[in-house]
Amino acid sequence: MLTKADEYPIHQTPDPIAYSGTDRNFYDRYFFNGHSPDGAVMFGAAMGIYPHLNIIDAAFSVKIGDVQHNLRASRHLNMERMDTFVGPIRVEVVEPLKALRLIVEDNEHGISADLTITGRHFPIEEKRTTKRVGPRVLQDVTRMTQMGRWTGWLKAGGHEFRFDEANPASGVRDRSWGVRAVGERDPQVPVPVQDFQVWWYWLPVHFDDGVMLYLLNEDGDGKPWNEGLFTVSDGGDPVHWSETALDVSLWPGTRWPSGATLTARDPDGRRCTITVEPGARFFMSGIGYMHPEWNHGKNKGELAIAYDEIRESEVGAYGLPYQHVQAFADVTVTPEGGEPRRGHGTFEYILIGRHAPTGLESLFDVP
C-alpha cells in the first residue's frame, strides 16, 4: 500500500515504506526526557510505531514531587507512518537531527505541554545491539542519542512550568528502531527456554560545556555485552573513553541503586572517577515501558486515551511495574589528581533476573 513516505527517496527494501521486513516485532520510536536543573520536575515521553502490528502509541508523564502524572494514548496506525500523532500527543520534526517539538494538547486530564528540545551536539550513534535466543531475534536495535535543552511549557496536576533559553530544562532524546518485544507476548516461548534477564544502565549527563553518555548491558554472569562511554564537548564530536568499570550499591530490599561509581580512562589517558548520586525516580511504566496494560505496541482499539497517577510514597513493596526507572542524578567526574567537574542528568536502570556478581538468582529477588 502506498503511504505518504513513499513519496520520498528513502526506501531500504523493494517494498513500500509501510512494510519493514517480516518480523512482527519491528518498531520505530521517539523517546524524550527532561528535568529542571534541580530535578524538582521531571518529564518523559515516548512515541512508537509498530508497522506490522499496525499500532502507534505515545505517552507523556510528568513527575512533580511525589506524584507522577501519566497520559497514555494508542491508536491504529492504518499503515501511515508519517502521521506522528496519537490522541492529544504529537511529535514534530523542527529541524532533523537538531530540534523536535513535543505537543500535548489540552485534555480533560489537565496534563499538556508544548516543548521543544534542541540538541547540544550531533546525535551519538550507539552500537547496534543484536540478541538472539537460539535462532529467534529477541532484540536487534539501532539507536541514536542526543542531549539537549528544552524550552516551552508543561502543565500537570495543577502546576505549570515554563522553560526558556535563559532557564531551560535539560534532557535527552533518542531515536531507536529495529526489533524488540512489542505488543502481546508470543505464547510459545523461544527454544531453548531462557530465564528473562535484563541488566541495563544508561547515564546521559549534562555539564556546562558538554555532555556524557554511558551505557552498559550485562548478562547473568555480570559479563558486559554492550558498553560505551562517550563525551561530547559543545560543538564537538563524540570521543570514546575506555577501561570502564561500574560499581553500584542497591537500597536494601530493592534493586534501585542508592549510588554508583564508574571508573574509566579519559581520551587523554587519565584515570577518572565518576560518582553518581541518584535522586528522584521517574517510573518508565508511566510512558509504557513494561506496563502491564499499556506496554508498547499493545492493541487498545481504534483510539484509546488513559490517565493515571503514580504516588511514589504509595508504591510500597518493590515490584512490577516499578523496576524500570530513570532517576535524576548528580554526577561528578574527578580525574586522577584533577579538579572535579559537576553535572546532572538521568540514571536509568532495569535490573531484572539473575546477576551473579550481585548475588541475585531469580527474577525479582532483592538484596
Added chain:
Amino acid sequence: MIPTIGALTDADEWLNHQIVNTHAVVGSADRAWTEKVWFMLARKDGSMAASFGLGKYANRGVLDGFAGVQVGTTQRTLRASRVLAPRLQDMDVGPLAYQIVEPFKAVWIACAENSAQPISFDLTFHATMPAFFENRDVVIAGGRTASDVIRYHQPGTVSGWIEIEGERIAVDADDWFGFRDHSWGVREHVGKEPEDLVPGNLGATGSDKDKSKYHFNWLVSQIERPDGTRYDLAYYFRDFGGDGPPEFFTGHINESDGTQIPILHLYPEIAYRSTDKAAMHGRVTAILAGPGKSTVERVFEIEALDPEMGFRLLPGMYGAWKDQIHGSFKGENFLDGEAIDDVNSADKAENYRWQIRDRPVRVREGENSGYGDMESIIIGAYPGVTMV
C-alpha cells in the same frame, strides 16, 4: 561513527525505517540498487515535450539525472552526476533539482541554466489522479535476482516555464499533460556489468538483443469520460517471443478512487513505423474477469499525437550512452549533454535501446478519450504487430 551502522541522515528523524539501519543504508548489497524518479511532460498538441529523471544509487555512491526538451525531431538532453556522500538525502545534482511540494499532489522539478545545453525549466507536476503501483517486477536470471523493483506512476499535468535558447515558453496546465513515476529496488541496466559472468547471468532485457526477438511495451494514460471522471489504462509487458504469455506482464485499469482492476490478458495490435520502430497507432484489447467464468473485453484505440515526437531515453542513460549508464561514477560534479537534430533517422534505430522513447499518444475507449505515454521496443515479428 559505528562501522556497522550507516551515517545518520535527516530521514532518520521520522518513523519510516524498513531495516535495522539508517536511511543511508539499504537492505540489499546489490550494486544495482536504485531509487529513481522520472517525468514525461507533453503539450496536448504534440508540439513540445519535456523529460526529467533522477536516480539515487546507494550501493554505488552516485546520484545522477537527466533533463531534456524535444521540439519536432530535435531533442536536447543534459546529464548530471555527482558522488552521493555527504549529501545523501538531497535530490539535486548539478542544475537538476527535485522536491516534493505535497506528497502525491504536487512535485517540483527544475533544470537551471547550465553550460551543457541552452535549456532550462521550472515546472510543477500536479496530480490529476492517485498514484498506482504496477506489479512487482522480478527477474531471476541464472539464479540471480537481476531485477526486484516496484514502481508507481501517477497521471497529472504541469505548469511553469521552459526556456530554450533564451526563449521562455509558458507551460499552462490546461495545454499540457504528464506522467511521473517513482521506483526502487534492484534494477537492470545500472552500472557496467562484470566481465566474468557465466552466460545467462544477465536478465533477458539486460543481454545483447542482436537477432533475438523482443517486444516491450509500457503504457500509462489518463482517459476522461464524458462526465469528467478519469481512469488510467496502464500496462507493461516484455515478450521474448514464442507461444504463451509474455515473460513479464502487469496491467490494470486504474480508477480515480484508487481501485485497480487487473487485466488478465492483453492483446496489442500495434503498427510500428518500419524505419525507426515508432508506435504509430494501434488497438489494445484488455481482457478482464467477468461474472463467473466469463471475461470482459475492453478495446482501446491508440494513436501517436505527432508522428515525429518521442523523447529518447537512451541519452538519459537508460542504457549505455557515451560511456555513461545509470549509476556510473563520473566524478564529483559531472555535466554534459547534446542536441540531436533528427532523432527518428533510421540508422539510430539499429541500437535497440534507441527505440525506447516517451511517445505522447491519444488513447480512446468508445466515447472516452485522453492522453498517454507509450514506451516500446520491437524486434522481430509478433502476432498483431505490423510494420508501416
